[in-house]
Amino acid sequence: MSAIGAKPAGGAGLDxxxxxxxxxxxxxxxxxxxxxxxxxxxxxxxxxxxxxILIGFGVHFVPVGGAPAAMGQAPGIATGVAxxxxxxxxxxxxxxxxxxxxxxxxxxxxxxxxxxxxxxxxCFMVNFIYVFGMGIPAASGKVLKDPITGDSQPEFKSQGxxxxxxxxxxxxxxVIGGIFGGAGGTLIYIxxxxxxxxxxxxxxxxxxAQVLPIAxxxxxxxxxxxxLVNAVLAAYNITGTIEGPHxxxxxxxxxxxIASAVxxxxxxxxxxxxxxx
Amino acid sequence: MSVKIEVIEGGMPxxxxxxxxxxxxxxxxxxxxxxxxxxxxxxxxxxxLGAIAAIVWxxxxxxxxxxxxxxxxxPSAGMMAFGSGLIAMLFATRYGxxxxxxxxxxxAVIGAILGYVANNILSMHIPVMIQSLVEMAVIGxxxxxxxxxxxTGSFELSSMTVGQVTIxxxxxxxxxxxxxxxxxxxxxxxxxxxAIQHPFNACLGPNWTQDRMLMLAAECGFLSMIPAAVxxxxxxxxxxxxxxxxxxxxxxxxxxANYIVLSKRDAAEWLDAKPIPELEGH
Amino acid sequence: MESIVFGIGIxxxxxxxxxxxxxxxxxxSNIGSQGDPNSQVxxxxxxxxxxxxxxxxxxxxxxxxGLWIALGAGIAWxxxxxxxxxxxxxxxxxxxxxxxxxVYATTAYLGRTASLAKFGQPVYVDILKSxxxxxxxxxxVAIFTTVTMCHLINAxxxxxxxxxxxGLIWGIALGAAxxxxxxxxxxxxxxxxxxxxxxxxxxxxxxNIVRYAEAGERNSLDNGWYTAKLGGPASGVCFGxxxxxxxxxxxxxxxxxxxxxxxxxxxxxxxxxxxxxxxIEVWARKTYGPYTTPEKEASS
Numbered sequence: 102m103s104a105i106g107a108k109p110a111g112g113a114g115l116d117x118x119x120x121x122x123x124x125x126x127x128x129x130x131x132x133x134x135x136x137x138x139x140x141x142x143x144x145x146x147x148x149x150x151x152x153x154i155l156i157g158f159g160v161h162f163v164p165v166g167g168a169p170a171a172m173g174q175a176p177g178i179a180t181g182v183a184x185x186x187x188x189x190x191x192x193x194x195x196x197x198x199x200x201x202x203x204x205x206x207x208x209x210x211x212x213x214x215x216x217x218x219x220x221x222x223x224c225f226m227v228n229f230i231y232v233f234g235m236g237i238p239a240a241s242g243k244v245l246k247d248p249i250t251g252d253s254q255p256e257f258k259s260q261g262x263x264x265x266x267x268x269x270x271x272x273x274x275x276v277i278g279g280i281f282g283g284a285g286g287t288l289i290y291i292x293x294x295x296x297x298x299x300x301x302x303x304x305x306x307x308x309x310a311q312v313l314p315i316a317x318x319x320x321x322x323x324x325x326x327x328x329l330v331n332a333v334l335a336a337y338n339i340t341g342t343i344e345g346p347h348x349x350x351x352x353x354x355x356x357x358x359i360a361s362a363v364x365x366x367x368x369x370x371x372x373x374x375x376x377x378x
Numbered sequence: 379m380s381v382k383i384e385v386i387e388g389g390m391p392x393x394x395x396x397x398x399x400x401x402x403x404x405x406x407x408x409x410x411x412x413x414x415x416x417x418x419x420x421x422x423x424x425x426x427l428g429a430i431a432a433i434v435w436x437x438x439x440x441x442x443x444x445x446x447x448x449x450x451x452x453p454s455a456g457m458m459a460f461g462s463g464l465i466a467m468l469f470a471t472r473y474g475x476x477x478x479x480x481x482x483x484x485x486a487v488i489g490a491i492l493g494y495v496a497n498n499i500l501s502m503h504i505p506v507m508i509q510s511l512v513e514m515a516v517i518g519x520x521x522x523x524x525x526x527x528x529x530t531g532s533f534e535l536s537s538m539t540v541g542q543v544t545i546x547x548x549x550x551x552x553x554x555x556x557x558x559x560x561x562x563x564x565x566x567x568x569x570x571x572x573a574i575q576h577p578f579n580a581c582l583g584p585n586w587t588q589d590r591m592l593m594l595a596a597e598c599g600f601l602s603m604i605p606a607a608v609x610x611x612x613x614x615x616x617x618x619x620x621x622x623x624x625x626x627x628x629x630x631x632x633x634x635a636n637y638i639v640l641s642k643r644d645a646a647e648w649l650d651a652k653p654i655p656e657l658e659g660h
Numbered sequence: 661m662e663s664i665v666f667g668i669g670i671x672x673x674x675x676x677x678x679x680x681x682x683x684x685x686x687x688x689s690n691i692g693s694q695g696d697p698n699s700q701v702x703x704x705x706x707x708x709x710x711x712x713x714x715x716x717x718x719x720x721x722x723x724x725x726g727l728w729i730a731l732g733a734g735i736a737w738x739x740x741x742x743x744x745x746x747x748x749x750x751x752x753x754x755x756x757x758x759x760x761x762x763v764y765a766t767t768a769y770l771g772r773t774a775s776l777a778k779f780g781q782p783v784y785v786d787i788l789k790s791x792x793x794x795x796x797x798x799x800x801v802a803i804f805t806t807v808t809m810c811h812l813i814n815a816x817x818x819x820x821x822x823x824x825x826x827g828l829i830w831g832i833a834l835g836a837a838x839x840x841x842x843x844x845x846x847x848x849x850x851x852x853x854x855x856x857x858x859x860x861x862x863x864x865x866x867x868n869i870v871r872y873a874e875a876g877e878r879n880s881l882d883n884g885w886y887t888a889k890l891g892g893p894a895s896g897v898c899f900g901x902x903x904x905x906x907x908x909x910x911x912x913x914x915x916x917x918x919x920x921x922x923x924x925x926x927x928x929x930x931x932x933x934x935x936x937x938x939x940i941e942v943w944a945r946k947t948y949g950p951y952t953t954p955e956k957e958a959s960s
Contacts, residue, residue: 119498126491171696171847173860179696179843180836183454184722188836191829192902199819199910200919207919211910214926218909219833219902221933226841226898228940234845234890236858238944250938256950261862272937276930305539307553314559314822315539319468321825322563326461330492333458338500360495367491371465371484375472453719541741555741561825565734568727568828572719572764579717580768583702583775590774594767601763605731605756612738634763641770647782654710654877655782 115356123359130366138377141296146369148292152285153331153365154358159281160186160335161354163220164271164345169263176241176264176271176344178227183329183336185223186282190328192219193283198290198321209287216283217276224267224275231266239266244347249273264344274345282328289365290324293372300376323372330368331361389588392442396513399435400482403428403520407478410527419531419618423625426606429524430599430629433570436517437577437595438588443510444578452582455514456575460567462488462511463518467526470519471535478533481519489515521570522563528603528622529566529610530557538563541613555612562609569606573598590640597637600630667911670816674809675904678834681805682899683892685725685834686842688798690850690891691791691884692716692765694724695839697847700869702772705781707867712784714791714880715772718764722835726828728799732757732807733827740823750811754804761803762796791880798884806830809903817911830903837899845891850883858948905929 127150134146163186166177178185197212231237240257241247242264247254250269258264267275297316302309338357339350406428412421440455463485470481492515493508527533541556553559577595581587603626611619642648647655688694693701694716701715718724735753740746766788773783810826813819819826851869852861873882909929913921 123499168696168699171843173848178840180839181720185836188833192833195829203919210923217930218926221930222901223840225933225937230845232940232944235849238948239941259859259951262860265860311553314554317820318558318561326464329457329461333454356499360499363495367488368465371469375469453723560737561822562734564824564828565730568730572727580771585775585777609738612741641774644774645783646777646780649782651786
């Protein structure tokens, strides 16, 4: 939240023991789901876990500079990583939920494109403001050359700063992050919606059309809840700021994939057991 | 954080606030069960009071956690709390009278796993991480359950999913016009999520004082209760909603006035239309 | 055919509402110094720069707007469920949400400022009285337009999500778009107006925000006046484009090829924006040229 704030001492490595414990928890939850619920429920849980991993992985692509970015002191978008990813992912979820009746593949891709479009426009407007509002060209502080365009970066960095704006690699990272976030959120929503649509009429003894609002709300709320949990975990992993896929912090993503899988599994099994038990 | 805050400085110890918040919150949520026993909805406002107790406790837990510097903003902790608490709370509503207890246990389990994930797999190594996330999930679940009980008159799933629609003078049950069917829980989610993180976010700084932050937490709770009471007009009987509204307005006024008094006590100066004071050396 | 024309009309209206919402949101948050530039308002007194800027740290913009919009939408939904006319219901809901926003703004200012007592930052009650109302007015515009847009999406375009859920989603997206676009303009260009144009603020200058105006002392209304010229409209264009293009591609192209039409159009639009962005980036590099950077700077 500040330019002078001390960063917490989060190491970059993967703690093998903890990762193994995490995988064991994951397997136990999957086993429990198989014992307690039907195979449909198990498939839904796997879908939720994949969605959670997509969200967690996607957050690592989103270039966020936090408070220093608002002062042109660091590259990236000037806001919080978890909530920016949530903004893009939920905009994707909006599109994906709209296309839900067109089948899983179309809905998930629509959701992903929705999130990517949101990030494409936002990143474009960020560069627009930097260039035309403040007269500052984009420069990365972490790499010497942009890995995509090959543009050299250090000489465009103004004095006393770590870089500013969004170099093209960060722009592409933002769009990819939005696509993963939107697709992951939509996948969770559709998986849960299918489970609820199937189970709720029986549970309430009502017609499918009558309980549809409940199913949509439950699936939508849980998708948002699981999205936020995964986005915040990923934000913890990158300790708040990242420049995009070229940032050294990006290499921390393997441990976040395990973390997202476990967190989504825990939340997912409870969300599914709400109706399946 | 711009300012490094000492871990805990004076005031009530965190354990006392935690136990107090938990007990008061559970008792208040259970008091809404008087609705079922007496066959009215007039006791719904106790749910809101239970949620406020949980918010006061939660603001202190956030202070406890964020004083270690978690690398991202304070609000994210509130979002995490409610994301995990929401799932536990909705699952628990299936268990009728036992719902608050089930919610606490389930939220604690989810919070413990999330805490382990954050602390060990993500290598954050913050001493209070697991305990804080357990508390946050429980707080999230209790706050949501409290407000849900206040807005529907009961903490059971059936009352949250079935509402009444009046068409041409006929009152019909409807799944759409309910707390869940209308997704009012999304509003409650954000109300609680902001109320829980705001007290610490607003009061952080070198002159942080515990009583001022807790008073602000109570103020945020009552403030959140006002729109919850207004929204409950669509779901519970009008007298019950009005009682909730009056309780929340009175409580809000009292806590807001007290918060201003405490801010006046702690502020360097309290000026009205005065220029920037001249400090030596500048 | 008629339904498509109707859909396009609603889409255009929703896009226009979103544009107004984005502009009002950014101006509101800049008057209140919400979002990331807030860190500098918070930092300044610690560096010895006492100021008269509003310090409204309710939360980051996305969660805060997630609440205001979800609240306006939730109360509007409740009133509509009570058979109240939708327009009246939305106005009442947004009014109450604005009240909540105003109360949060005052408690945030009092809390942050009182906690800075050690550095001698006084609480200015006149700021509270004169600026809070202005942020509330802007917040009302932002909330009302966004809730109306959500109602149109739900009622006229038939999105399955209920109104409060749509409010939550678009509120967070509004805050994210507004803070991403508007924050640098307020943070760098206005707070650090005395620093060199065309360069980032050197980290050593952090906290030295501009505190005096052409005449007298700068207040937060001056900041809103300034950012309303570029940061606000740009945020509005950003959010308006997001809403309009998202709805437009769905309404017009979703029937094409069982949903794949909307996907293809979306991909094309992403590519178009990428090309424009790359063009701007190269243009800036050529026009502004490299800074003369000493080699040893890497050690700092």
